[in-house]
Amino acid sequence: xxxxxxxxxxxxxxxxxxxxxxxxxxxxxxxxxxxxxxxxxxxxxxxxxxxxxxxxxxxxxxxxxxxxxxxxxxxxxxxxxxxxxxxxxxxxxxxxxxxxxxxxxxxxxxxxxxxxxxxxxxxxxxxxxxxxxxxxxxxxxxxxxxxxxxxxxxxxxxxxxxxxxxxxxxxxxxxxxxxxxxxxxxxxxxxxxxxxxxxxxxxxxxxxxxxxxxxxxxxxxxxxxxxxxxxxxxxxxxxxxxxxxxxxxxxxxxxxxxxxxxxxxxxxxxxxxxxxxxxxxxxxxxxxxxxxxxxxxxxxxxxxxxxxxxxxxxxxxxxxxx
Amino acid sequence: xxxxxxxxxxxxxxxxxxxxxxxxxxxxxxxxxxxxxxxxxxxxxxxxxxxxxxxxxxxxxxxxxxxxxxxxxxxxxxxxxxxxxxxxxxxxxxxxxxxxxxxxxxxxxxxxxxxxxxxxxxxxxxxxxxxxxxxxxxxxxxxxxxxxxxxxxxxxxxxxxxxxxxxxxxxxxxxxxxxxxxxxxxxxxxxxxxxxxxxxxxxxxxxxxxxxxxxxxxxxxxxxxxxxxxxxxxxxx
Numbered sequence: 201x202x203x204x205x206x207x208x209x210x211x212x213x214x215x216x217x218x219x220x221x222x223x224x225x226x227x228x229x230x231x232x233x234x235x236x237x238x239x240x241x242x243x244x245x246x247x248x249x250x251x252x253x254x255x256x257x258x259x260x261x262x263x264x265x266x267x268x269x270x271x272x273x274x275x276x277x278x279x280x281x282x283x284x285x286x287x288x289x290x291x292x293x294x295x296x297x298x299x300x301x302x303x304x305x306x307x308x309x310x311x312x313x314x315x316x317x318x319x320x321x322x323x324x325x326x327x328x329x330x331x332x333x334x335x336x337x338x339x340x341x342x343x344x345x346x347x348x349x350x351x352x353x354x355x356x357x358x359x360x361x362x363x364x365x366x367x368x369x370x371x372x373x374x375x376x377x378x379x380x381x382x383x384x385x386x387x388x389x390x391x392x393x394x395x396x397x398x399x400x401x402x403x404x405x406x407x408x409x410x411x412x413x414x415x416x417x418x419x420x421x422x423x424x425x426x427x428x429x430x431x432x433x434x435x436x437x438x439x440x441x442x443x444x445x446x447x448x449x450x451x452x453x454x455x456x457x458x459x460x461x462x463x464x465x466x467x468x469x470x471x472x473x474x475x476x477x478x479x480x481x482x483x484x485x486x487x488x489x490x491x492x493x494x495x496x497x498x499x500x501x502x503x504x505x506x507x508x509x510x511x512x513x514x515x516x517x518x519x520x521x522x
Numbered sequence: 523x524x525x526x527x528x529x530x531x532x533x534x535x536x537x538x539x540x541x542x543x544x545x546x547x548x549x550x551x552x553x554x555x556x557x558x559x560x561x562x563x564x565x566x567x568x569x570x571x572x573x574x575x576x577x578x579x580x581x582x583x584x585x586x587x588x589x590x591x592x593x594x595x596x597x598x599x600x601x602x603x604x605x606x607x608x609x610x611x612x613x614x615x616x617x618x619x620x621x622x623x624x625x626x627x628x629x630x631x632x633x634x635x636x637x638x639x640x641x642x643x644x645x646x647x648x649x650x651x652x653x654x655x656x657x658x659x660x661x662x663x664x665x666x667x668x669x670x671x672x673x674x675x676x677x678x679x680x681x682x683x684x685x686x687x688x689x690x691x692x693x694x695x696x697x698x699x700x701x702x703x704x705x706x707x708x709x710x711x712x713x714x715x716x717x718x719x720x721x722x723x724x725x726x727x728x729x730x731x732x733x734x735x736x737x738x739x740x741x742x743x744x745x746x747x748x749x750x751x752x753x754x755x756x757x758x759x
Contacts, residue, residue: 295563347567393703460695482642484637487632
């Protein structure tokens with residue numbers, strides 16, 4: 201029946217390198233915009249053409265769906281990762297982010313790395329991708345609302361970037377900031393939140409190899425709904441620490457203010473390490489629901505990354521530094 | 523005369539039909555969305571949240587009937603109050619059942635360990651348990667049998683509605699006293715509950731009824747002595 205579509209063996213030399221297809225995609229987009237602009241100029245009342253690439257496309261590499269994390273749990277479906285997003289810059293409705301972020305402009309995108317560093321400078325996301333060669337990292341993401349996913353990020357260790365700018369000896373913390381643009385991110389008009397989103401890590405946390413800056417997901421670019429084009433991923437902390445759409449990374453000497461800590465300090469600490477023994481004051485953190493599963497599963501200390509990160513917190517009272 | 527009474531009957535029935543359609547529609551929609559996978563990637567939480575909102579909405583609607591009738595004169599509503607309250611119980615029951623069954627698989631030990639000491643659960647569960655006797659006695663038989671006590675018993679709803687609003691507020695991320703976070707929805711529902719309760723305080727109620735009577739009396743006066751003579755209708759066209 202399906203003889204028509206035989207799978208043809210492809211040699212690796214025929215596969216388009218990601219760099220290239222990404223830049224092609226940009227070229228097509230730009231060309232489309234220019235052409236659209238010309239068409240608009242030519243005949244005034246024309247409806248703008250629907251950008252086909254703007255809707256959530258499928259995963260760049262569907263075979264990734266079969267991968268598992270190191271504990272043997274499968275990665276979540278691309279559709280779930282891109283349609284269930286806590287991203288209040290767009291909306292507090294998790295299933296509304298994909299639609300609202302469809303036209304989010306991710307290119308060009310610059311991030312400023314500054315503060316207590318010897319080589320402060322701006323990088324474009326393309327620079328970062330060229331320089332630091334992102335690789336796949338399959339991580340669990342545990343939301344403070346007690347749900348979790350396994351996500352195949354593409355990213356590079358934050359430490360690589362920090363080493364490049366050379367922090368001074370006074371630099372003790374890293375502060376991150378999200379784009380503030382109420383035209384593109386309507387949720388940032390909500391006065392009940394201290395926008396723009398801001399987060400922070402202690403220097404040794406930021407230098408840990410698990411902490412990455414993600415530029416992609418499922419083998420393709422990072423969708424806007426998931427924090428594209430550039431986000432932090434700190435898998436041993438609750439999801440809200442992993443700030444999205446970063447435009448600024450600043451090295452500072454004092455513990456920076458962080459978004460949810462500003463909103464409710466008694467409920468969301470600076471550290472926000474995943475910890476089944478320390479409850480949120482109003483709900484339990486002992487169990488979680490993996491998206492795609494029905495029953496609850498126990499939450500793991502440091503989200504299952506204790507071996508790699510527990511030493512960062514030796515001697516600290518984790519119920520006081522929640 | 524007979525036309526107007528039958529119209530009245532029709533309108534009366536229309537309101538009744540609307541209440542029942544409105545009562546079942548959200549449940550039908552949630553069920554449909556569940557089976558067609560349109561309840562986000564986390565359907566159990568979506569059911570919990572949506573049934574919770576519906577329960578509170580119907581609770582507030584049932585609570586709105588009396589003031590809308592006594593203060594604003596929409597008397598037909600008092601006939602619909604009981605049905606609205608029963609729909610509130612329906613959604614609260616689905617809400618609690620989803621939590622116990624779908625969310626925790628009736629694992630009572632796990633529930634106790636996870637949330638046994640959490641205020642939002644204690645308050646929510648209290649509100650639900652208080653609703654049970656009201657739903658149980660909502661039949662005509664009990665209404666007749668309990669007589670005056672029926673009304674007295676059903677005043678528990680004045681306690682239930684603020685409890686549910688607090689339960690809602692405690693389950694979102696945010697801080698009411700800091701006016702920060704995801705609090706606008708629970709604050710909106712809570713304020714409506716508060717207004718509906720304030721409208722029941724005797725002096726508030728009598729003042730508003732007095733105002734209304736003065737207003738309608740003035741309207742009547744205006745009608746009785748029109749400023750301009752009525753326009754004469756001259757022939758057909």
